[in-house]
Amino acid sequence: MAGEATTGGCEKLHKALCECHRRVASGPVRESVCRHLNRSLAECLVAEACPEESEAVRSLCSSGGTALKRSQCQQAQLSLSVCLSSHTS
Numbered sequence: 001m002a003g004e005a006t007t008g009g010c011e012k013l014h015k016a017l018c019e020c021h022r023r024v025a026s027g028p029v030r031e032s033v034c035r036h037l038n039r040s041l042a043e044c045l046v047a048e049a050c051p052e053e054s055e056a057v058r059s060l061c062s063s064g065g066t067a068l069k070r071s072q073c074q075q076a077q078l079s080l081s082v083c084l085s086s087h088t089s
Contacts, residue, residue, distance in 0.1 A: 010044040017041050050083035 020034040047054040056076040060069060 010041060010048060013037060013041040013044050049087050050080055053080040053083045
């Protein structure tokens with residue numbers, strides 16, 4: 001999966017996260033300083049691997065809402081989980 005992190009639209013985020021890790025010593029400070037890059041890279045990779053499912057979660061789970069919307073959000077999260085599982089060995 002390391003090769004996937006440097007392909008497509010996630011390459012710049014991967015390079016930025018590597019640079020952050022290079023500049024900041026390991027530990028809680030690094031986790032805090034690099035957190036936004038780590039999260040952005042993770043979201044990018046998920047969206048690249050499962051674009052439709054990722055978009056469904058983003059749109060259906062962005063806010064509270066009715067019981068129906070919450071149910072649709074849970075279904076979208078399950079579909080994303082299944083999609084991501086299909087990309088693991």
